[in-house]
Amino acid sequence: MNRRKFLTILGSAGVVSALGTAKVAEASVHTFPYYDDSYGVLHDTTRCIGCRRCEEACNKVNHLRKPSKPFSDLSVTATRRRTSAYEWTVVNKYEMNGKPVFRKLQCFHCNDPACASACFAKCFQKQPDGSVTYDGSQCVGCRYCMVACPFYVPGFQYDEAFDPLVQKCTFCEPRLKEGKLPGCVEACPVDALTFGRRSDLIKVARARIADNPGKYVNYIYGEFDAGGTAWMVLAPAAEGAAVPPDDPALAGPDLKQLGLDTHLGNRPMGELTYGALGAVPMIVAFWPVLFGGAYAMTKRREAMSQLEQEKMAREAKDDVAAAVDAAVRKIEETEGEGAAERARRAMTEALKAREAEAACSKHGEDK
Ligand code: SF4
Ligand code: SF4
Ligand code: SF4
Known part of the structure; x- marks a missing residue:
């Protein structure tokens, strides 16, 4: 050596x-x-x-x-x-x-x-x-x-x-x-x-x-x-x-x-990720990937029972909701209430859009 x-x-x-x-x-x-x-x-x-x-x-x-x-x-x-x-x-x-x-x-x-x-x-x-x-x-x-x-x-x-x-x-x-x-x-x-x-x-x-x-x-x-x-x-x-x-x-x-x-x-990035998945712009930009990925479970979903899928989706949703709360709190501290409110609205809308999309594709698959 x-x-x-x-x-x-x-x-x-x-x-x-x-x-x-x-x-x-x-x-x-x-x-x-x-x-x-x-x-x-x-x-x-x-x-x-x-x-x-x-x-x-x-x-x-x-x-x-x-x-x-x-x-x-x-x-x-x-x-x-x-x-x-x-x-x-x-x-x-x-x-x-x-x-x-x-x-x-x-x-x-x-x-x-x-x-x-x-x-x-x-x-x-x-x-x-x-x-x-x-x-x-x-x-x-x-x-x-x-x-x-x-x-x-x-x-x-x-x-x-x-x-x-x-x-x-x-x-x-x-x-x-x-x-x-x-x-x-x-x-x-x-x-x-x-x-x-x-x-x-x-x-x-x-x-x-x-x-x-x-x-x-x-x-x-x-x-x-x-x-x-x-x-x-x-x-x-x-x-x-x-x-x-x-x-x-x-x-x-x-x-x-x-x-x-x-x-x-x-500052350790893990600390930020753990609480808020990094910065809010990232959450907004990648929300569909985050939620869609967790919901769809890619190919593994087929191997999971219905109950397991629902549990995993619920947990993923809770995780993301907690991340959003943490991110909003962080923005409020640094940029004020107005910015925090705008960020929350953007993320909530992105979530709704993705949920609708996921529901549609699931409906399509189930047919
Ligand atoms: S680190 Fe640079 S010099 Fe070393 S093997 Fe890779 S490309 Fe070549
Ligand atoms: S880049 Fe990482 S995985 Fe690849 S040879 Fe180097 S240490 Fe190993
Ligand atoms: S993959 Fe993980 S350990 Fe590697 S650079 Fe990215 S955050 Fe760091």
């Missing part, structure tokens, strides 16, 4: 077994337990050459569907691709200082995963090793997780006729359990990806910034963003930046050029 790729050599005992004694810090800001010793990956975009070997390795180790274009075709990086059910990681090309910069996208394995907070079937788990895993056995296909994820990561197997599932990067959890590196990290030819304890990676990132004045934005993306993430990003600084920025507001323009969202704040 390459020491530069893996900061903490653990020997044959394997990565995960070393976490047996990991201290679980119940920090009050976290909706989920925070594992002090958990792992992460640092993506240094100043090293990345956009070769897509990580994509290829991910495809191989996870036995994913072969893409239509070969991994040797680097032209695809020019498109702002997103991860999907069959592409758990993609590398996109951006431009900074007139030069190409490549960034790898995958699940960030948030410390407080919004996907997990949003999933009422409890399919997602934050594991002590840092990974956010998904168990599809209870998934009803409502896709709340996809709406909740601030990084637009999970993909849905829309083309699967039976049992379509949500899919995303697993942090190669099965490989970690065997003491191996994530497939993508192992494959990277230029050590743009470094695996290690999250706390060590933060130190490494700080050292790189300090040792190379002017090279990096003085900001580790993911250290605090969205409540902190296991996967973090180092970005190059824009040329001529007199003082490298050290807060997201100042670092924003540089980070934005790499497609990184600098408006997520430091």
